[in-house]
Amino acid sequence: MKETTETQLATLSAHFSKLEQFCGRPKEGQTIGEIFRKLQESIASLGKGSPSGRRELLEDLQVRVSTWLEVWPRLGKDIDFRNAVAREARIWSKKLAEAAKRP
DSSP: OOOOHHHHHHHHHHOOOHHHHTTTTOOOOOHOOOEEEEEHHHHHHTTTTHHHHHHHHHHHHHHHHHHHHHHHHHHOOOOOHHHHHHHHHHHHHHHHHHHHHOO
C-alpha cells in the first residue's frame, strides 16, 4: 500500500529529527550513517512523481544529505560540524512537518 505524500513528509521530518538528536551523541557515528541512508531513501521515494517545485527542494535535500554522508567520516567528530548538521536538521524537520499538515 502506497503512503500518502503527507505521511512520507512526516516520515522524512521524523528522520531529520532523529538526525538532530543523534548529532548530540558523539559515539553514535554508525547510527548517524544509517539515518543518512534512510533520509536518502525517503527523499528519493518522495521525489518520484512530485511536482517540479517540490522535486527541486527534494533534489537539494538529497545533495545536502549525500554531502553530509560523504564528509561524516572526516568531520563527524568535530563538534562544530555536528552542531551545524543538527541545526539544519531541526530546521528541515520543522519545515517538513509543516508541509505534512498542509493538504
